[in-house]
Structure formats: C-alpha cells, structure tokens
Amino acid sequence: MLTHGQGTTLRDLWDDLAAHHGEDPFLVFEDAAGLVVEHTYAQFAGLVTRTANLFASLGVGRGDAVAVHLRNCPELVMCMFGLTSIGAVMVPLHPRSTRAECAEIIERVGARVVVCEPDGLDDLAVTPGSDGPLHVILARSTTPVPGTVAFERARDAQSDQLTCRVRLTSQDTAGIVFTSGTTARPKGVVLTHANLVGSGVFVDWQADLRSADRLLTTMPACHVNFQLNALMPVLTAGATLVMLERYSASTFWAQVCRHDATVVQSIAMIVRTMLMQPEQAWERDNRVREVLYYLPITDEEKVAFEERFATRILNSYGTSETLVGVLTDPPHGERRWPSIGRVGPGYEARIADADGRELPVGAVGEIQVRGVPGRTLMKEYFDDPAATAAAFGPDGWMRTGDLGHRDADGWFYFVERSTHLIKRSGESVSPAEVEAALAHHPGICESAVVGVPDPVHDQAVKAYVVPVVGAHLTAADVQEHCRALLADFKVPTVVEIVPSLPHTSSYKVEKSRLG
Known part of the structure; x- marks a missing residue:
C-alpha cells in the first residue's frame, strides 16, 4: 500500500501509482455485451493525462465544473482524474436521470462542457453545433456526430505530458455528487481531493485491501459508493478494480468467479436476487473473502448467502456526506x-x-x-x-x-x-422530489409519497394522489407524467387514488398513517 499524507492530491496519487505500480493491472472493465478491456496503471495514467489536456484545450480550468453523463465505463474514470489533474471538478449525472433533472444540475453548477454517450444527447437536451454554452464531448461512439468532440480521437491527439500543471491543494474541490435528500431539490455533496484519498485509505483498512486484491463492483459510477468505496481504495492500495457496466443476476456470480474477485461490493437487492438464481456446482469455488454490504437484509438471507457462496458479509453504515x-x-x-x-x-x-x-x-x-x-x-x-x-x-x-x-x-x-427517504435498490429517492413532480400535474390536487416494503428492491415508491374535482385520473396517467420528469427509479411503482389525505392539526400530511 502506498503512503499518502493529508496533503496528497489526486494528481500526486496518480504520479505515485505510475512510478511504483506502472506494470500492475489497474482496471478490468466488462461491458454489457461481455467484452473485456484491461489497463495497467501506466497505461491508464497516460490516458488520464491526455484526457486532462483535452479538457484544457476546450478552455476548462481550475474550479470549472464539467458534467459527465456516462454509464459505468473507463471513460468516466478518465474524465474524473483528467479533470482533477487540472484543478477542475467532475459533476456526474445519473445515466437514468431525465432531461429536466440533468438540465437543472448543469445550470446550477454552471457547466460549459458535458461528456455523454450518443443516447445521452436527448437526455441532456443538447443540440450539437447550437449556439448554446456547452461543448459536447461524445464518448463511446463509433459514428461522428456533427457539432460534438469525439472523445477517443481528441484524447489520443493530445500530448502524454500534462500541458496545464496548475498548483493544487488537497482541499481543492474534486467533485460534486448530487444526492436525493429530504428536500425536493437534490443536494450537491462537495468532495475534496483529501476526501477521495482519505476514503481510499479508510476502506483499505476496513477491507484489509492489498495490492494483490481484485475488487469487483457493479455500483453506478456516478455514486459515492463507487467512487469512494471501490475506485479510491483500489488506487490507494495499488490493487485492481473489476468494473462491470451493469448488474445482471443471471451472470453476476460467474463474473465474480471468472475475474478472480477477492472483494465484492453488494447491496440488499444483489443478495436477494442472487439467492433467487438456480444453484450451480461451481458457486463456492471462488476467491471472495469479503462482500462489502450496506443494510438491510434478514438474518436468514445473510446466513443463506454466506453458506451458499462460501464467503462472508462485512456490514457497515454510512451516507454520502460521511463518504464511507x-x-x-x-x-x-x-x-x-x-x-x-x-x-x-x-x-x-x-x-x-x-x-x-x-x-x-x-x-x-x-x-x-x-x-x-x-x-x-x-x-x-x-x-x-x-x-x-x-x-x-x-x-x-x-x-x-x-x-x-x-x-x-x-x-x-x-x-x-427518521427521515422519509426511500431506499430502492441502492438508490435514494426523496419523497419531496416526487411530490414536487406530481404537483405539476394539472389533475392532481394533493399528493403524498412514502416508501413501502418490497421483497426484492428494499422499498417501493408509493404515491397517494388526490385528484382535482372533476378530473379523471388513473395510476397509469400519474406514472406517465412522472416518467417525463424523474429518473425511472423515482417513478412511483404503486399509485393509489384517494379522496383525501390525513392531516395533522398544523395541516401537514400525516404520513405515519400511510404506507
């Protein structure tokens, strides 16, 4: 494990990794089609530098925010560290977010550059070549799109020496991760270089992570869970990250075994859906010593999972704000x-x-x-x-x-x-945010959103809706309206049309009587 003081920046970290772990495997990426790409630390450090130079060539500088709207992929990691190398800030957008959600965050942070995949152009409401304020960098695309910058081609045309080496400190902002909370408007959690490096060191202790380890994750790369609890500990330990583009219950444990994972990230939904799969004779033949887990499952589910897959669960508790x-x-x-x-x-x-x-x-x-x-x-x-x-x-x-x-x-x-925050398959859903979206429907007089138990996904999003007098409202109408405004995991899975809602003496909806 490398030694990093409190003043270490992410650029310092990558300089150390390239020097001391250059030929060691850093990243193994398996896409949704099963194609596997691998990078050593030295190879990836070169790509990070070229990515940094690409952003600098577009006028991105110290303190500038860049919105990154990508699925799990190496390009997102390149953007993250390319930006922090020049003092800029990555603002990841959830790939399942709607156009309205993305537009609000881009406007709030003042991003003049966005990185996306071809299908993200619609999500971002970006018109290539328009007179808008955004440069559009198109990643993971084999077909040129007029008015956009082709990420791979433009990156590879850059120097492998950093052309914009600004002074950095460990307290500089490295990223802003927007997370659902108790309010209608998502909050931006501001993360420093020290936050990221320190999180890596913490999880290295927590999971006893060493350079020989291979940590496998399918967590969304836009999340703190991925960035601070998988990616960063791998870097601070000089270990290997196995990154899957998406989770599939039918293939997940085979991927764990095939990639020789020693540490695996998990959530309750993964544990439950894995237990639903047909048992295979080879399942216990794995190298996994720890499954990093964040509540809640039952005692029976824990025992069944550990016995079936011959491993153990490491339980912990944290929030986006506590980092780890x-x-x-x-x-x-x-x-x-x-x-x-x-x-x-x-x-x-x-x-x-x-x-x-x-x-x-x-x-x-x-x-x-x-x-x-x-x-x-x-x-x-x-x-x-x-x-x-x-x-x-x-x-x-x-x-x-x-x-x-x-x-x-x-x-x-x-x-x-104690808050009404809903946890659905590892995602946080703010009832207030869903209620704000429902308030835009002309046929809805009042609504209340709560979490209800879901046997697979922890909780389901349930909306109680009071129609405007004379309005003919159906559950399908409500869900269709929400899909236009909210990421799919925030859309109510259960809608109940009711004549009224219970209220307290101060006229607040009494949610304890719902659900």
Whole structure:
C-alpha cells in the first residue's frame, strides 16, 4: 500500500501509482455485451493525462465544473482524474436521470462542457453545433456526430505530458455528487481531493485491501459508493478494480468467479436476487473473502448467502456526506450481526436526542457522526450554506437523520430512518422530489409519497394522489407524467387514488398513517 499524507492530491496519487505500480493491472472493465478491456496503471495514467489536456484545450480550468453523463465505463474514470489533474471538478449525472433533472444540475453548477454517450444527447437536451454554452464531448461512439468532440480521437491527439500543471491543494474541490435528500431539490455533496484519498485509505483498512486484491463492483459510477468505496481504495492500495457496466443476476456470480474477485461490493437487492438464481456446482469455488454490504437484509438471507457462496458479509453504515461506512465491522476479530459495526478510525459516533444530547446505552436516538469537513466528511453542500450548517450542527456533529442505538461495547444498531427517504435498490429517492413532480400535474390536487416494503428492491415508491374535482385520473396517467420528469427509479411503482389525505392539526400530511 502506498503512503499518502493529508496533503496528497489526486494528481500526486496518480504520479505515485505510475512510478511504483506502472506494470500492475489497474482496471478490468466488462461491458454489457461481455467484452473485456484491461489497463495497467501506466497505461491508464497516460490516458488520464491526455484526457486532462483535452479538457484544457476546450478552455476548462481550475474550479470549472464539467458534467459527465456516462454509464459505468473507463471513460468516466478518465474524465474524473483528467479533470482533477487540472484543478477542475467532475459533476456526474445519473445515466437514468431525465432531461429536466440533468438540465437543472448543469445550470446550477454552471457547466460549459458535458461528456455523454450518443443516447445521452436527448437526455441532456443538447443540440450539437447550437449556439448554446456547452461543448459536447461524445464518448463511446463509433459514428461522428456533427457539432460534438469525439472523445477517443481528441484524447489520443493530445500530448502524454500534462500541458496545464496548475498548483493544487488537497482541499481543492474534486467533485460534486448530487444526492436525493429530504428536500425536493437534490443536494450537491462537495468532495475534496483529501476526501477521495482519505476514503481510499479508510476502506483499505476496513477491507484489509492489498495490492494483490481484485475488487469487483457493479455500483453506478456516478455514486459515492463507487467512487469512494471501490475506485479510491483500489488506487490507494495499488490493487485492481473489476468494473462491470451493469448488474445482471443471471451472470453476476460467474463474473465474480471468472475475474478472480477477492472483494465484492453488494447491496440488499444483489443478495436477494442472487439467492433467487438456480444453484450451480461451481458457486463456492471462488476467491471472495469479503462482500462489502450496506443494510438491510434478514438474518436468514445473510446466513443463506454466506453458506451458499462460501464467503462472508462485512456490514457497515454510512451516507454520502460521511463518504464511507463510518460504522463498520472490523477487518479482523469479532463481528456482531445485526450490528452495523463500531466507529472506524478518524471518526466519532454517538446516539443523540432531538436536542443534541448524547443518549445512554440502549436508548434509541439519531445516529450522529463527527469528523473533519473536507477530509473525513464532505466539505459542504454546493451553494447551500444553510443546509450545510443544518447538517453539521453548531457542535460539529453531523445529523444523519437515521435512528439507532448502541450497546455497552460500542457496537451500533440501525433501527429505522427518521427521515422519509426511500431506499430502492441502492438508490435514494426523496419523497419531496416526487411530490414536487406530481404537483405539476394539472389533475392532481394533493399528493403524498412514502416508501413501502418490497421483497426484492428494499422499498417501493408509493404515491397517494388526490385528484382535482372533476378530473379523471388513473395510476397509469400519474406514472406517465412522472416518467417525463424523474429518473425511472423515482417513478412511483404503486399509485393509489384517494379522496383525501390525513392531516395533522398544523395541516401537514400525516404520513405515519400511510404506507
């Protein structure tokens, strides 16, 4: 494992990796068709430099935001580190986001350059060659599109020496990841170079990751889960990342075995859908020692998964704002399922009441975390000082909005979310955001959105809808309306048309009576 101090930037990290791990395998990428591409550290470092020079040639400089709308692919990783090499900022857009969602984020961050695939041109409402403010870089395309910059051709035409070597610090912004929260408007989690490097070092400890390891992930690359809990620990350990373009239950474990994965990222949906597959004689013949997992599954599902696939689950808890699973099973020694673990190095954790007072052992309260903003916690919410102040609180304890308790030995246990945030197949869905979309329907008078249990996807999005008097509204109408405004995983899977909603004395919808 390389040694990185608090002042290490991502450019420093890549310089070290190219020098000390140049011939070692860095990335193994398998696309949706099964085509596999591999890169050593030296090869990829060269591609990162050329990508950095490409962005600089388009006028991208220090502090500039570039929107990247790509599926899981090597090009996204090249963009991420190419941008940070010149002091610029990657803003990943979820590949399943709608045109309206993408447009709002692009406008908020002031991105003048976007990177997308051919089918992303429609999602981004970008007209190649128009007089708009955007340069469009088209990746993963074999056919030239007028008015766009062909990523591969333009990248390969650049020098393999960095032409714009600006001064960087570890507190410079490296990325902004927009995440659903309790408000209608997604918040931008601002990440520094130190956040990314520090997250890698943390997960290296958590998973006991070494240079010989091969970490396999199918998590969306636009997520903190991928960037900070898979990609970065691989880099800080000098290990190998096996990146799958998409998850398929019928092929996933065969891919795990074929690529000799030693550590695998997972979520509840993966565990459940894997258990639904027909058993195969070769399933236990694997090298996987840890499955990095983020609640919730049942005791029975955990036992069945570990016994069937001859591996073990490492449980942990974290949020986008805490970067990593700050509460975690240790890499060695006792684990106390269903505990979400004990606090990891560099963090403090407690259970507190609504007034911020720490609660005694066994009492249920909010899980709160304290660290260093810009290093072990996010730096801030983008352009939202009020939300940042509310998240950190006056005492520096970050409010997670989740309820739990701890035992006398310092093991924490998750109880439930105190917010109404819906978790669906690893994605966070804000009910307020869905309700805001429903409010644009002329036939809807009022709505309330809640999460309801789903046996495979953790939770389903359910909308209770009150029609305008005289309106003839169907569930299909509501879903069609939402598909035009929201990413598909946010669209209500269940719609119930109701004459009215229950309200509190202060006229707020009483969601505890729904669901």
